[in-house]
Amino acid sequence: MSPGTWRVLSVVGARPNFIKLAPVARAFAERAGVEHIIVHTGQHYDDEMSDVFFRHLDIPHPAVNLGVGGGSHAQQTAAIMLALEPRLKEFAPDVVLIYGDVNSTLAAALVASKLGIAIGHVEAGLRSRDMTMPEEVNRVVADRLSALLFAPSRDACENLAWEGAACAAVHFVGNVMIDALVAHLPAARAAGVPARFGVPAGGYVVATIHRPGNVDRPDTLREVCDGLARLARERPVLFPVHPRTREAFLTNGAAARLGGVTLLDPLSYLDMIGLVADSALVVTDSGGLQEETTFLGVPCLTLRPNTERPITVECGTSRLVASRADAIVAAAAAATRRAVTVPNRWDGKAAERIAGVLFDGASYTQ
Numbered sequence: 400m401s402p403g404t405w406r407v408l409s410v411v412g413a414r415p416n417f418i419k420l421a422p423v424a425r426a427f428a429e430r431a432g433v434e435h436i437i438v439h440t441g442q443h444y445d446d447e448m449s450d451v452f453f454r455h456l457d458i459p460h461p462a463v464n465l466g467v468g469g470g471s472h473a474q475q476t477a478a479i480m481l482a483l484e485p486r487l488k489e490f491a492p493d494v495v496l497i498y499g500d501v502n503s504t505l506a507a508a509l510v511a512s513k514l515g516i517a518i519g520h521v522e523a524g525l526r527s528r529d530m531t532m533p534e535e536v537n538r539v540v541a542d543r544l545s546a547l548l549f550a551p552s553r554d555a556c557e558n559l560a561w562e563g564a565a566c567a568a569v570h571f572v573g574n575v576m577i578d579a580l581v582a583h584l585p586a587a588r589a590a591g592v593p594a595r596f597g598v599p600a601g602g603y604v605v606a607t608i609h610r611p612g613n614v615d616r617p618d619t620l621r622e623v624c625d626g627l628a629r630l631a632r633e634r635p636v637l638f639p640v641h642p643r644t645r646e647a648f649l650t651n652g653a654a655a656r657l658g659g660v661t662l663l664d665p666l667s668y669l670d671m672i673g674l675v676a677d678s679a680l681v682v683t684d685s686g687g688l689q690e691e692t693t694f695l696g697v698p699c700l701t702l703r704p705n706t707e708r709p710i711t712v713e714c715g716t717s718r719l720v721a722s723r724a725d726a727i728v729a730a731a732a733a734a735t736r737r738a739v740t741v742p743n744r745w746d747g748k749a750a751e752r753i754a755g756v757l758f759d760g761a762s763y764t765q
């Protein structure tokens with residue numbers, strides 16, 4: 400490394416990580432004196448869950464893919480830790496950046512902290528306060544171990560302050576998911592995605608379900624499928640199926656109840672935002688979609704008992720709905736497109752602010 404060069408190493412592994420990385424990688428690429436190394440853990444490995452995002456979002460090729468794949472939480476987290484440790488020693492970065500709340504985030508936080516490398520957490524401070532969610536455990540530990548906490552919203556800053564994070568560590572930079580959306584929405588809209596899927600603009604539903612809380616319990620998954628099938632009697636319902644959900648469908652047969660619903664393979668980022676932007680309604684348990692629908696003003700039924708993104712309910716279009724067929728149908732009937740207040744600093748510039756904090760000494764502390 401030449402003198403004065405900053406070496407930043409980003410660890411990513413799962414689909415939502417790649418979307419968050421894209422604007423950050425772009426902001427770093429514009430900086431002289433910054434070397435950005437990307438390590439892919441291989442948590443997500445199918446082309447449609449991983450490589451297509453690197454291609455379409457112009458993310459530089461990872462320096463390394465650790466190739467860990469699936470497994471139980473302990474197996475996956477431990478495999479990432481074992482494979483990552485020698486790489487962090489080899490690259491010896493000034494900072495490790497971690498993203499969101501997946502197992503790759505947790506594993507990288509544990510390894511980097513024990514090697515004494517400073518950690519920056521992109522999307523810090525979100526809390527569902529539901530420790531039965533694996534992601535909540537990952538969030539809490541990742542934040543506790545991070546020296547730089549890049550928060551997407553004011554409530555996230557408040558959570559961190561309440562937990563005792565140092566004021567100087569918390570930077571309210573905004574939401575990198577919205578950076579990606581702002582950058583790619585024009586191309587997605589121009590691509591005429593609804594017509595390609597044979598659905599009328601403004602007249603269809605997009606559904607995505609993958610959380611263990613919905614997918615791993617057969618009764619719950621059956622209720623969700625029944626709810627979607629009833630929505631499909633009124634208008635087209637497009638359901639891109641996540642690998643976890645596909646596995647559940649194979650074992651418990653719930654997919655047989657999805658009469659009238661169009662099942663799709665996982666979609667590329669551009670196809671997904673192109674479809675969501677012109678949809679009448681989104682039914683989901685995804686964190687990213689709660690945010691994207693809020694920005695787009697599309698009604699969103701969030702099939703969860705809680706959310707780490709309450710701002711999407713308070714200012715945005717998301718509504719928490721029980722994973723029961725009757726509740727889904729009733730909430731869908733009540734959902735209408737309406738004007739929303741886009742949360743502060745969800746403006747496409749969060750990644751630039753992160754670069755400013757890291758390289759220019761900028762501060763977005765409260």
Ligand code: UD1
Pocket residue numbers: 413414415442443444445446448449468469470500501502503533534609641642643646686
């Ligand atoms: C993970 C994240 C979740 C995030 C989601 C986005 C954790 C704890 N959870 O959940 O927060 O919302 O990613 O997608 O990290 N699989 C494939 N192909 C792939 C990827 C996964 O077949 O490309 C299979 C795995 O082998 C496994 C299942 O899908 O059997 C679940 O994958 P896993 O990485 O364990 O967690 P996700 O459910 O994807």
